Amino acid sequence: MRKHRVVIIVAISLLIGLIAYLCATLDYFSIKKITVKNNKIVKISEIKDYANYSLGENIFRFNKKKLQEKINKDIYIRNANIKKIYPNTIEITVEEANDICYFEVGKDKIFVDSDFKIAKNKDRIDYSKIVKIVGANENLLKISNLKSDEKFYEFLYNLYSHKILEQLTEINVVNSNDVTMVTKNEIKVFFGDLNDSEKKSNNILKILKEISTKSINTKILDTKDPQKPFLIKENPEQTE
Known part of the structure; x- marks a missing residue:
């Protein structure tokens, strides 16, 4: 009985070894096809170029x-x-970077994505869909992630997380103590310095919603004082 069991174990081991050998050597399991999904900016051919070295390689x-x-x-x-x-295809699903704003420093354009990573001189971006930041410091050319600049990162993060950034066309930071913004509805926002950016961002969001829902006619919103934000109506009977 014991010998019979040993024979079975040896036979199974040999079979597994044979299967493993065939899987590792048969052309049937050589990579012959590369598919790409979810790309919009990067061409399929470019992504395949990254992977072409794998063609002919055993998929295991x-x-x-x-x-x-x-x-x-x-x-x-x-x-x-x-x-x-299996048996011979590699599928690549890409998640492309989501750029949220860009700076101009000299002749260079510096892009910031939703992870706050910085990349220089992208040439496939629709500038009309992201915010332009005027007056950025040239030191941004030396870093790879905006998180290295804690104050400015916190400022942009709060605008982004409160979904304000997507409502803007421009942010002017020439004077970091007197930051201004322009919305897509051409409302000028006076932000003041970079302090209390979370509170100020929350104020801006609430007031912009109020302007939209109540159809308030205004072109100026002041949030310099996070405790007393106000807007100025076009037909100025009062401020709010």
């Missing part, structure tokens, strides 16, 4: 992490998810 030996790290270096891509589809 293929290192997904290596390709993912390679693709993630692209300034237009936030993340890439790599999936093996």
